[in-house]
Amino acid sequence: MRLADLRKSSGKTQAEVAQAMGVAAIRVSQIERDYPNVRMAVVERYVRALGGAVWFGVGDDLVDAANVTADPARAVARETLRAASTSYVANAGKP
Numbered sequence: 001m002r003l004a005d006l007r008k009s010s011g012k013t014q015a016e017v018a019q020a021m022g023v024a025a026i027r028v029s030q031i032e033r034d035y036p037n038v039r040m041a042v043v044e045r046y047v048r049a050l051g052g053a054v055w056f057g058v059g060d061d062l063v064d065a066a067n068v069t070a071d072p073a074r075a076v077a078r079e080t081l082r083a084a085s086t087s088y089v090a091n092a093g094k095p
Contacts, residue, residue, distance in 0.1 A: 003046060004032040010050045020049035 007017055007028075014032075018025040031038055031046055044054045 002032070003035045003043075006047070006052075007032070007050060010052075012050060017046065017049045021045050 007014070014028040015025045018028045021028070028046070031042060035043065040054075047054045
């Protein structure tokens with residue numbers, strides 16, 4: 001699913017997402033246009049601004065991005081996920 005489609009299905013405007021992310025509306029437009037060539041941390045902030053959660057999967061394992069980024073001891077796991085992930089899964093709830 002494209003990020004713009006995800007945003008539209010949430011009923012939010014680019015301006016509302018930008019305000020929740022603390023960025024200018026033009027940045028939200030750039031994120032939507034450049035996805036999937038956007039850093040995972042940016043996609044996570046975008047999806048959280050929509051009220052959702054981002055889960056990264058490698059094999060059969062799913063990791064909540066918030067848990068990876070909040071725990072410094074899992075920084076290596078985050079980099080492994082960054083290297084191994086070929087796509088992002090955005091979900092408003094848990095998988």
